Amino acid sequence: MPNRTNKTGDAKIETWARLLRVSRNLLERVEAALKRDGLPPLAWYDVLLELRRAGKPGLRPFELQERILLAQYNLSRLTDRLVEAGYAERRPCPDDGRGHLLALTEDGRDLLRRMWPSYRAAIDSEFGRKLSPSETQKLMAVLDRLDRD
Amino acid sequence: MPNRTNKTGDAKIETWARLLRVSRNLLERVEAALKRDGLPPLAWYDVLLELRRAGKPGLRPFELQERILLAQYNLSRLTDRLVEAGYAERRPCPDDGRGHLLALTEDGRDLLRRMWPSYRAAIDSEFGRKLSPSETQKLMAVLDRLDRD
DNA sequence: AATATATAGATGCAGATGCATGCAGAGTCA
DNA sequence: TGACTCTGCATGCATCTGCATCTATATATT
Numbered sequence: 001m002p003n004r005t006n007k008t009g010d011a012k013i014e015t016w017a018r019l020l021r022v023s024r025n026l027l028e029r030v031e032a033a034l035k036r037d038g039l040p041p042l043a044w045y046d047v048l049l050e051l052r053r054a055g056k057p058g059l060r061p062f063e064l065q066e067r068i069l070l071a072q073y074n075l076s077r078l079t080d081r082l083v084e085a086g087y088a089e090r091r092p093c094p095d096d097g098r099g100h101l102l103a104l105t106e107d108g109r110d111l112l113r114r115m116w117p118s119y120r121a122a123i124d125s126e127f128g129r130k131l132s133p134s135e136t137q138k139l140m141a142v143l144d145r146l147d148r149d
Numbered sequence: 150m151p152n153r154t155n156k157t158g159d160a161k162i163e164t165w166a167r168l169l170r171v172s173r174n175l176l177e178r179v180e181a182a183l184k185r186d187g188l189p190p191l192a193w194y195d196v197l198l199e200l201r202r203a204g205k206p207g208l209r210p211f212e213l214q215e216r217i218l219l220a221q222y223n224l225s226r227l228t229d230r231l232v233e234a235g236y237a238e239r240r241p242c243p244d245d246g247r248g249h250l251l252a253l254t255e256d257g258r259d260l261l262r263r264m265w266p267s268y269r270a271a272i273d274s275e276f277g278r279k280l281s282p283s284e285t286q287k288l289m290a291v292l293d294r295l296d297r298d
Numbered sequence: 299a300a301t302a303t304a305t306a307g308a309t310g311c312a313g314a315t316g317c318a319t320g321c322a323g324a325g326t327c328a
Numbered sequence: 329t330g331a332c333t334c335t336g337c338a339t340g341c342a343t344c345t346g347c348a349t350c351t352a353t354a355t356a357t358t
Contacts, residue, residue: 023172
């Protein structure tokens with residue numbers, strides 16, 4: 001006999017709704033903190049961080065795209081802004097004439113350094129300090145499951 | 150002596166980063182599912198659902214704003230679209246000449262009914278089916294903690 | 299080699315968002 | 329009642345996003 005009360009399904013729906021609310025709210029607060037400190041949005045940090053990880057050679061846009069899960073046109077314009085602001089540069093790509101390589105500039109490296117204290121403080125006050133180590137670990141485990149398939 | 154390896158802090162940072170990634174990704178997929186079915190975005194569902202919960206009298210925009218955590222100007226324009234599309238209506242507010250009441254129309258009620266199967270299926274396939282009941286419950290517990298303060 | 303197809307990335311346009319500000323009605327206080 | 333402030337909501341403007349499409353180069357097929 002089918003479950004008439006559907007309790008499990010309801011709990012999942014509610015958890016889903018809560019996940020959306022909470023994560024949106026957290027993101028908003030952290031973005032606001034960066035803005036208060038006169039810093040660019042989180043997306044800039046994400047891109048520059050990946051470029052730093054990529055080191056000297058830099059990254060092709062499509063590689064960056066996979067890493068940060070950003071739509072192609074979106075990334076294209078974001079890098080426009082970063083290049084325009086002097087935080088990244090486009091270099092010709094030796095292997096593939098269609099594309100180019102994106103690399104961090106010194107200013108970009110510097111921006112990362114300037115953003116981190118503000119970003120870290122925001123993460124801590126909105127997120128880190130609210131969870132115990134064990135809760136953090138449980139959350140990570142669940143996020144791992146959600147990332148499958 | 151301060152902890153040089155800073156393992157706990159790192160785990161929190163990584164969990165934070167993962168939370169953003171996963172929730173953004175899930176949201177994107179669910180939105181895409183709605184779009185595939187020719188339905189409006191999630192935000193429309195959220196607003197209409199709150200209006201349905203509010204019942205006959207409807208809701209003041211500022212009340213709605215608190216419930217769905219949407220910026221004021223943002224909600225103002227979203228309701229413009231909903232009214233324009235015939236899913237909600239603005240009624241004069243007897244108690245306060247500055248504002249109005251928002252209420253669901255029959256078409257709005259109908260849209261909710263049409264969206265739900267698609268929305269529910271997307272939640273289930275992107276989220277629900279990936280978690281056991283106990284994982285769901287753990288996630289909810291953590292989200293509760295993150296919602297405090 | 300010539301043609302067809304696929305892939306990397308940019309871009310025009312429309313719709314959405316953020317910010318600041320405007321405005322009208324409410325509440326307060328003299 | 330009149331001046332002052334506050335609150336609810338809208339809106340002009342700039343930026344950002346989504347979608348569709350375009351260009352150029354790369355790859356596959358014959």
